[in-house]
Amino acid sequence: ISFNPSSQVTTFLNSIGSSLHITGLGAQYAKVIPAGPPPQRLPVMGFGGQQFQPQPSGPGLSFSNPPPPIGSGTDPATQTCGLAPPFCTASRYRSIDGSCNNLARPAWGMPQTPYGRLVPYNYADGVSAWPRARSGNPLPNPRLLSNRLFPDLNLVSPVWNLNAQQWGQIITHDMSLTAGVAQTRLDQCHILVEEDKDQLTCCDDNGQLAPDSATNPTCAPILIPPNDPTHAPYGTQCMNFVRTGNTRDRGCTPPNAPAEPITTVTAYMDMSLTYGSSLSQANPIRANQGGRMVTVLRGGREFPPQDPNITLTCESAQSTNEPCYLTGDIRTNQNPQLAILQIILLREHNRVADNLAVLNPHWTDEILFQEARRICIAQYQYINYYEYLPIFLGLENMVKNKLIYPGVRGYVNDYNPNVDPSVLDEHATAAFRHFHTLIRGFLKLVSERRQVVGTIRLSDWFNRPLILEVGTGFDDLTRGLTEQEEDFPDQFWTKEITQFLFKRDKEVGGDLRATDIQRGRDHGLPPYVETRAACGLPVPKSFHDLLDYISEDNVKVLQATYERVEDVDLVVAGSLERNVPGAQAGPTFLCILTEQFYRTRVGDRYFFENGADPNIAFTPSQLETIRRGSSMARLLCDNVDSIQVMQPKAFQQVGPGNQIVPCSQLPSVDYTLWQDARGHLKK
Numbered sequence: 001i002s003f004n005p006s007s008q009v010t011t012f013l014n015s016i017g018s019s020l021h022i023t024g025l026g027a028q029y030a031k032v033i034p035a036g037p038p039p040q041r042l043p044v045m046g047f048g049g050q051q052f053q054p055q056p057s058g059p060g061l062s063f064s065n066p067p068p069p070i071g072s073g074t075d076p077a078t079q080t081c082g083l084a085p086p087f088c089t090a091s092r093y094r095s096i097d098g099s100c101n102n103l104a105r106p107a108w109g110m111p112q113t114p115y116g117r118l119v120p121y122n123y124a125d126g127v128s129a130w131p132r133a134r135s136g137n138p139l140p141n142p143r144l145l146s147n148r149l150f151p152d153l154n155l156v157s158p159v160w161n162l163n164a165q166q167w168g169q170i171i172t173h174d175m176s177l178t179a180g181v182a183q184t185r186l187d188q189c190h191i192l193v194e195e196d197k198d199q200l201t202c203c204d205d206n207g208q209l210a211p212d213s214a215t216n217p218t219c220a221p222i223l224i225p226p227n228d229p230t231h232a233p234y235g236t237q238c239m240n241f242v243r244t245g246n247t248r249d250r251g252c253t254p255p256n257a258p259a260e261p262i263t264t265v266t267a268y269m270d271m272s273l274t275y276g277s278s279l280s281q282a283n284p285i286r287a288n289q290g291g292r293m294v295t296v297l298r299g300g301r302e303f304p305p306q307d308p309n310i311t312l313t314c315e316s317a318q319s320t321n322e323p324c325y326l327t328g329d330i331r332t333n334q335n336p337q338l339a340i341l342q343i344i345l346l347r348e349h350n351r352v353a354d355n356l357a358v359l360n361p362h363w364t365d366e367i368l369f370q371e372a373r374r375i376c377i378a379q380y381q382y383i384n385y386y387e388y389l390p391i392f393l394g395l396e397n398m399v400k401n402k403l404i405y406p407g408v409r410g411y412v413n414d415y416n417p418n419v420d421p422s423v424l425d426e427h428a429t430a431a432f433r434h435f436h437t438l439i440r441g442f443l444k445l446v447s448e449r450r451q452v453v454g455t456i457r458l459s460d461w462f463n464r465p466l467i468l469e470v471g472t473g474f475d476d477l478t479r480g481l482t483e484q485e486e487d488f489p490d491q492f493w494t495k496e497i498t499q500f501l502f503k504r505d506k507e508v509g510g511d512l513r514a515t516d517i518q519r520g521r522d523h524g525l526p527p528y529v530e531t532r533a534a535c536g537l538p539v540p541k542s543f544h545d546l547l548d549y550i551s552e553d554n555v556k557v558l559q560a561t562y563e564r565v566e567d568v569d570l571v572v573a574g575s576l577e578r579n580v581p582g583a584q585a586g587p588t589f590l591c592i593l594t595e596q597f598y599r600t601r602v603g604d605r606y607f608f609e610n611g612a613d614p615n616i617a618f619t620p621s622q623l624e625t626i627r628r629g630s631s632m633a634r635l636l637c638d639n640v641d642s643i644q645v646m647q648p649k650a651f652q653q654v655g656p657g658n659q660i661v662p663c664s665q666l667p668s669v670d671y672t673l674w675q676d677a678r679g680h681l682k683k
């Protein structure tokens with residue numbers, strides 16, 4: 001298969017013209033927003049950097065629409081389903097909620113706004129009804145599809161380690177979170193605040209349908225086929241599934257316009273999972289001293305503060321005394337490896353803040369916090385774009401499509417205020433979820449001499465981070481991330497997430513693959529063939545045509561399960577395509593991922609390589625030290641006490657060209673370049 005995203009992406013735009021738009025806030029919702037002055041249009045910073053001036057011709061530009069004029073009625077800045085700020089002031093620092101990153105459209109990328117879309121909604125009634133086959137019949141049962149097409153087979157990656165898998169979940173949680181029905185509420189000032197987990201039961205803990213599951217419009221429980229190999233013996237009828245909160249639920253969509261699912265965290269790659277996506281999330285986790293975030297010391301090591309709502313947040317905890325972490329993201333405790341990386345990012349913030357405090361004793365807590373945050377986000381963006389993403393999207397593909405500029409010196413001024421940084425639904429609900437395939441069911445604990453000293457079963461530790469604080473659990477599991485292979489990117493999924501997800505004390509549990517398929521339908525994602533068309537890829541007209549990109553065995557199952565090729569779900573067929581050489585996804589998902597990470601980069605005014613605005617930009621020497629000194633390996637070395645040695649490429653297994661070295665040999669960021677002797681930042 002040959003794949004050329006640039007040209008395909010261009011074809012895509014030509015095919016849809018400017019039909020994409022985010023529907024705005026309806027009159028009903030406007031009532032609850034305190035009236036404020038209209039958004040002030042600050043001059044948008046143009047290009048004008050010092051050294052490197054890429055032509056604005058990446059893939060995203062062809063996908064993006066020209067923005068609607070302010071006040072046109074469809075302008076997301078004035079009419080989002082979140083809360084557009086009344087006005088923007090020029091700030092050196094990102095806001096916590098992503099507002100005012102785009103000065104002309106201050107609500108772009110904010111929490112409580114709809115996911116972006118490449119292809120129009122596919123609801124049965126064009127508004128919100130559950131998608132159906134072209135014939136009007138129901139689509140195939142998602143649990144059946146999961147069992148037939150995504151069984152367990154333990155094939156592992158020969159190159160990449162589990163850290164590569166796990167870091168992907170960090171990026172995911174930074175960029176999007178589907179709105180749960182009970183997840184948000186309006187507080188007394190009519191501000192949307194995030195609550196804990198979804199509390200609606202459409203199918204109870206014993207797998208039995210709730211009495212109103214058929215009539216409650218927010219319920220779409222996954223039904224278990226009677227001959228289900230895992231669940232039939234237990235008499236399970238269903239798995240819980242609650243539809244994502246959308247613009248119609250919130251009264252933001254005009255009658256007859258499609259319901260647009262809402263995401264509740266900032267879309268930007270801004271470490272919102274560490275800092276929070278709203279002030280109500282951010283304030284309680286700031287220490288308000290020395291620029292630090294709140295931590296508690298146990299055994300001389302820093303951990304996040306305790307979540308006051310342990311029974312909801314850490315549902316598997318067996319006592320309220322067990323650790324349950326409160327961070328910027330409500331999913332932190334979901335699995336042990338995720339919690340580890342969250343803690344490492346938190347410790348990194350405090351480490352950087354401490355360094356800055358020594359260099360700049362005159363800086364206030366606020367300056368120390370914001371400067372440390374800004375540096376940490378830059379290090380993290382560097383790791384994501386230059387170390388992590390090339391593994392999944394392919395280095396050549398990324399360079400060709402202007403997602404990265406390896407070897408560049410100085411600024412890359414490719415910020416484009418017309419690019420909407422929203423997270424695409426096709427990305428969050430289909431393409432990026434494909435990497436659930438990489439998850440391993442058993443996690444290794446590894447000693448400093450890289451010997452396996454134990455193994456834990458994933459489903460024993462969902463929503464129960466206690467294991468990190470038992471003995472040397474934290475450090476051993478961290479080394480396990482770097483030592484253990486990630487699963488192979490293929491159609492085989494560990495049954496820890498397809499048969500035992502969140503099982504708690506039960507013998508069997510949920511199914512993440514079936515959930516992904518159901519979520520795709522919930523969001524009215526376009527069918528597979530339409531997405532291929534949008535990407536400019538050849539469009540199959542029959543099941544037989546699928547053989548060009550999907551194996552014969554899989555095509556047979558698709559043909560036996562779906563009525564027509566046009567009915568096939570994007571989530572399903574996208575995950576069955578053969579991988580593009582050098583990447584870890586097939587052509588359709590690679591097209592979506594490439595587009596997303598292009599937008600995430602050029603739609604972010606604060607992207608670390610952007611030097612157009614001197615008030616925001618790093619100095620050239622600061623930028624160079626971030627590039628030279630940031631790495632996944634360094635992040636682990638700096639924040640895990642007993643890790644003294646590491647392989648330099650910490651997403652890759654140890655091997656030729658990637659041997660373990662003392663941490664002291666790894667380059668690091670030179671923070672002395674932030675010494676502010678002249679007191680520029682003194683307030």
Ligand code: HEM
Nearest residue numbers: 165168169172176177178335428432433435436439515519
């Ligand atoms: C043990 C590891 C993981 C577990 C247990 C897990 C579990 C989940 C669950 C339960 C959901 C919500 C499903 C729904 O109700 O729709 C979800 C969503 C998602 N996951 Fe994972 N996941 C894991 C790792 C990953 C990784 C490695 C990636 C990507 C590299 C990823 C990407 C996503 C994405 C993009 C979403 C949708 C986010 C949103 O917009 O709400 N996950 N995952």
